[in-house]
Amino acid sequence: MFVINCPFCGERDQSEFSSGGEAHIIRPKQPTELSDDQWAEYLFMRKNIKGVQFERWNHAHGCRKWFNMIRDTSNDKIHAIYKMGEKPPIV
Amino acid sequence: MLNFETPIQEKKSYNDLTISEVEPIIKINLRSRKREFSAKIGKILSIIPPVESNMSSINDNYSLLWLSPDEWLLYSNNKINKYEEQINLEDKLFNQISKLNQGAVTNVTDHWVMINLNGNKIYDLLSKGCPFNFNDFMSKKGSVAQTIVNHTDVILHNIDKGNLNLFVRRSFSKHLWSWINDSARFI
Secondary structure, eight states, rough: EEEEEEETTEEEGOOOOOEEEEOOOOOSSSGGOOOOOHHHHHHHOOOOOEEEEEEEOOOTTTTOOOOEEEETTTTEEEEEEEEETOOOOOO | OOSSSOOOOOOEEEETTTEEEEOOOOOEEEEEEOOTTTHHHHHSSSOOOOOSTEEEOOOOEEEEEEEEEEEEEEEEEEEOOOHHHHHHHHHHHIIIIIISSEEEEEEETTTTTEEEEEEEHHHHHHHOOOOOOOOHHSSSSTEEEEEEEEEEEEEEEEEETTEEHHHHEEEHHHHHHHHHHHTTTTT
């Protein structure tokens, strides 16, 4: 368990949040031109690395807003939190 | 619609702690990102939606709670015993906000049940099943928190130190009421 600093509500316990998986995945501009494999790659395949990862999180039991987080998955250390649409800070 | 047949209808007192359901009251959810929205609400209700997160605005008749940067919960401070009062308020807000594309007005009177907790031990009671840190919250008049109490989503409105309104979804209200009463026996 760890504490997350929601950019809207402030510091809250992790149990109030839900993880939305890897962040900054760009939707293909022309989905109809993709092969099934390319579409499946975009839709389902996610990195699950041990180390620093860019993730989306949702304050599900609070303000219900989405935001981005840079987290080290090996020790749950949070390097940065930034709002949707903002550029990721350099860590 | 107003809850005249409310799910709990009880008032319990324990050592330095009183718990009671406060119904029927009007609850309206307001959503907008428009700049003119605050001024419009101010004009209709004589209350300005709080911009500061986790805070509320209160006047004689209504309280307006911050839920997220573009969402607020409006509720009446006193019990409302006439349907007309609710319909008039809802119509007024709907006609001047929703119809003019200034935001969304949703009547959530049936959605939430309001429980008032009074006494010095209310924060100890809630802490038994809540991950929220009450240290700053309890001394801040008008502070608001959306969190989980015993795995149930709640909105907490700290009217004053030792006086708190708790909003819980109607379908979870009896369960949470039982849990609150059970926990109150051990503090």
